[in-house]
């Protein structure tokens with residue numbers, strides 16, 4: 387076992403408070419002089435949506451401030467909200483079925499097999515394993531697998547034969563895994579490592595169930611992608627941290643780990659996948675040095691974040707200028723897709739129901755019949771978009787605009803598209819001469835938006 391280098395800071399926990407905890411020091415390194423990058427206002431919790439026709443009543447709102455730690459280069463939210471508020475019991479799983487997400491898990495299985503030289507006999511454990519979709523890929527390759535999942539999706543996974551422990555990931559769950567399945571060769575955590583408070587505890591629990599030569603693979607939204615493509619709409623209270631590779635390296639080192647492979651992946655508008663192992667147990671691939679060099683070459687992060695903050699304000703003004711002309715001329719506009727990020731955009735850009743008449747969601751969405759958080763903009767079935775043919779469709783999942791527009795057009799939407807970020811623009815209806823073979827299913831999948839709802 388490699389020696390742990392430093393003690394890590396212990397922040398007060400928000401879980402169980404029924405409220406929130408202010409981040410007064412860096413979640414990774416403990417530094418207290420955090421820079422304020424951006425303040426998006428007080429945002430409502432994205433998953434507490436009120437039924438349509440219910441009179442609005444008192445509702446909590448939480449400050450959404452992005453902070454930067456100059457010591458370890460971590461981007462982080464200035465407030466941690468009790469997960470019981472962010473993930474109410476009735477908050478169901480929404481499957482992420484965009485093309486990018488569908489392709490990501492098989493690709494992760496292939497890449498890790500290749501890089502780690504897996505034979506198919508090694509135990510793979512997935513944290514926040516949901517219905518077992520990622521593990522299914524490893525099981526198909528012969529691996530014994532085990533998931534840890536706090537929601538009832540664990541039952542669905544078990545029904546399909548993916549052994550899954552119904553629990554939050556904590557010390558007990560890690561011990562449970564070891565007791566039942568042994569210690570893991572590979573531990574995966576996709577879209578969860580930036581979401582949970584107490585990240586140092588989480589790493590220690592992972593180490594407790596990982597073999598000495600084991601590897602921990604994480605996928606998280608990437609701080610550089612946030613800045614490059616102005617994805618301020620991914621800032622909401624489920625996302626506690628925005629990692630650069632430099633910040634991840636810092637975090638890993640505090641636990642005797644090192645990054646052995648790193649690269650960008652396209653999920654969630656731009657994520658980072660990092661393989662980590664105990665120091666000295668694995669060959670460090672050149673990708674780590676290359677990516678760190680790229681981050682450095684992009685310039686000092688504090689300057690880039692200051693520029694990011696100015697560009698966010700400018701994009702809001704540009705969006706309003708665009709909409710002033712279009713809506714002022716009488717155009718009607720519906721939103722397409724209600725992922726969590728749509729709530730940040732709508733609230734920060736101050737779109738109300740006079741500007742955005744409704745937001746359409748795929749048939750069967752639990753969000754239909756509710757108001758968008760903090761507004762009286764109703765979420766309705768997507769059939770309304772095709773029946774009413776508004777002049778404009780605002781793409782709230784704008785990061786997959788290229789995937790969405792041809793599908794909506796193929797299903798018969800004739801209007802133009804407003805792409806709100808990174809540069810607000812109006813896009814004419816695409817040519818749909820080359821229609822897809824099963825446009826209905828594909829468009830329904832795509833309009834569901836990214837898997838921002840994944841609790842893991």
Ligand SMILES: [Zn+2]
Pocket residue numbers: 412413414415416417455456457458459460
């Ligand atoms: Zn720090």
